Amino acid sequence: MADTPSSPGGGESGGSVREQDRYLPIANISRIMKRALPPNGKIGKDAKDTVQECVSEFISFVTSEASDRCQKEKRKTVNGEDLLWAMTTLGFEDYLEPLKLYLARYREVSFVYSFSAFKLSC
Amino acid sequence: MAEEEETIRPEFPITRVKKIMKVDKDINKINSEALHLVTYSTELFLRFLAEKSSVVAAEKKRKTVNLDHLRTAVKRHQPTREFLLDSLPLPSAQPVRVTKTVSDKKPPPVGTRRIDAFFSKGKAKVDSP
Numbered sequence: 001m002a003d004t005p006s007s008p009g010g011g012e013s014g015g016s017v018r019e020q021d022r023y024l025p026i027a028n029i030s031r032i033m034k035r036a037l038p039p040n041g042k043i044g045k046d047a048k049d050t051v052q053e054c055v056s057e058f059i060s061f062v063t064s065e066a067s068d069r070c071q072k073e074k075r076k077t078v079n080g081e082d083l084l085w086a087m088t089t090l091g092f093e094d095y096l097e098p099l100k101l102y103l104a105r106y107r108e109v110s111f112v113y114s115f116s117a118f119k120l121s122c
Numbered sequence: 123m124a125e126e127e128e129t130i131r132p133e134f135p136i137t138r139v140k141k142i143m144k145v146d147k148d149i150n151k152i153n154s155e156a157l158h159l160v161t162y163s164t165e166l167f168l169r170f171l172a173e174k175s176s177v178v179a180a181e182k183k184r185k186t187v188n189l190d191h192l193r194t195a196v197k198r199h200q201p202t203r204e205f206l207l208d209s210l211p212l213p214s215a216q217p218v219r220v221t222k223t224v225s226d227k228k229p230p231p232v233g234t235r236r237i238d239a240f241f242s243k244g245k246a247k248v249d250s251p
Binding site: 017021022023024025028029031032033035036037038040041042043044046047050051053054055056057058059060061062063064066067071076077078079080082083084087090091092095098099102103105106107109110 | 130133134135138139141142143145146148149150151152153154155156158159160162163164165166167168169171172173175176179180185186187188189191192196200201204205206209210211
């Protein structure tokens with residue numbers, strides 16, 4: 001999807017990100033973590049808050065690696081392949097199979113949507 | 123159509139994931155596939171952290187996962203350790219046990235005669251009261 005480039009220079013005045021925009025919502029994090037715990041398991045608040053930060057670190061980390069590959073190949077848009085490559089490079093090859101399955105499913109659904117849109121427009 | 127979408131519905135708000143990615147000013151454009159893959163991989167990572175921390179908590183016979191359990195879980199997985207360990211808050215400091223040592227004796231009040239001065243033969247001056 002087309003994306004507007006980020007503003008150059010990165011000035012403090014207009015480009016600062018709000019604190020809450022640097023993290024994923026704690027409610028989503030809490031919900032997903034709970035599913036991974038045993039039935040009577042709990043997570044302490046400190047741990048939960050730290051996990052919230054860890055998750056943002058992960059996003060930045062993989063994105064940066066994917067972006068490096070993209071730039072090396074002189075492209076401007078980070079794509080799915082860059083991401084998959086980054087996962088392997090960074091040692092998260094366990095994620096590769098579920099991600100590929102997810103990507104295949106995503107492409108199917110996108111195709112179905114675009115096909116439906118095409119049919120409707122006829 | 124709705125059921126197909128269900129299988130790929132992200133667990134996190136995509137717009138927020140994108141904002142986090144764009145905190146890095148070097149990131150220019152990201153296509154939709156990449157955005158969805160980042161979101162899904164983040165979910166996988168979160169589940170991983172939760173599961174492994176939970177295992178550590180169980181080893182220590184605790185029901186509530188705390189920071190130390192999280193730290194141990196991070197340390198045990200090399201790729202995660204490499205990028206995340208330094209970002210974790212420092213381990214909680216051990217409570218400082220303040221014990222009075224002999225050398226911390228307060229000086230005696232002015233004018234006090236030390237009894238050992240009295241007993242040492244001619245070596246110490248005995249202060250006049």
